[in-house]
Amino acid sequence: MSADTPRRIIVLRHARADWPNQVDDHDRPLADRGRVQATEAGRWLADSGVNPDHVLCSTALRTRETWKLVAHELPKRPRKTVYEDRVYEAQPGKLIEVIQETPEEHADLLLVGHNPGVLGLTQVLAGDEGDAEALNRMRLNGFPPAAVAVLSLDGPWKQVEPGVARLDSYFMPQD
Numbered sequence: 001m002s003a004d005t006p007r008r009i010i011v012l013r014h015a016r017a018d019w020p021n022q023v024d025d026h027d028r029p030l031a032d033r034g035r036v037q038a039t040e041a042g043r044w045l046a047d048s049g050v051n052p053d054h055v056l057c058s059t060a061l062r063t064r065e066t067w068k069l070v071a072h073e074l075p076k077r078p079r080k081t082v083y084e085d086r087v088y089e090a091q092p093g094k095l096i097e098v099i100q101e102t103p104e105e106h107a108d109l110l111l112v113g114h115n116p117g118v119l120g121l122t123q124v125l126a127g128d129e130g131d132a133e134a135l136n137r138m139r140l141n142g143f144p145p146a147a148v149a150v151l152s153l154d155g156p157w158k159q160v161e162p163g164v165a166r167l168d169s170y171f172m173p174q175d
Contacts, residue, residue: 005154006107006152006153006154007107007157008052008108009099010050010111010148011148011150012067012070012110013113013115013143013145013147014030014058014063014066014114014145015030015146015173016030017029017034027060028062030069034065034066035069037146038146039070041148042070044171045073048150048171051076052110053079053109054081054082054110055109055112056087056111057081057084058083058084058087058088063114066146078110086098087111087112088114090113091120092121092123095121099111101158115142124162124163126151126165126167127163130165131166134169138167146172147170151168152168153166
């Protein structure tokens with residue numbers, strides 16, 4: 001794969017999580033509604049023809065559960081899934097550092113993470129570039145649970161930086 005190969009970053013916020021007593025934030029599971037939301041997000045990705053070949057997923061229980069339900073809806077599994085501690089509660093700068101480490105043979109990367117980092121990442125990478133309707137919907141709604149942003153860019157992963165992408169599409173499940 002060449003350095004100027006078109007690439008996509010699919011940003012997915014974990015689905016709605018539960019708040020059980022005596023459970024550390026990192027170990028919060030999905031709520032019943034979150035399971036439905038994650039499945040909706042997976043169906044939307046499949047229907048949109050988005051099938052990542054590499055996944056970076058936070059190690060938090062709610063992100064791992066979200067990814068498992070999303071993956072079940074995809075037509076084929078990605079070549080690699082990496083559960084990455086650095087994605088948990090990460091800010092956009094840290095997420096960009098992690099993305100820059102993606103092996104060049106991958107064209108479509110799915111990042112499963114948390115707010116406010118995933119919203120900030122999407123805003124920092126795309127700015128005002130992209131589909132006007134998708135940009136407007138994201139501005140109005142932010143990044144609710146199980147929201148998905150699909151960004152496109154050219155160039156190698158190691159050169160991902162603010163402003164290099166465009167927002168192609170944005171999805172949020174019905175609540």
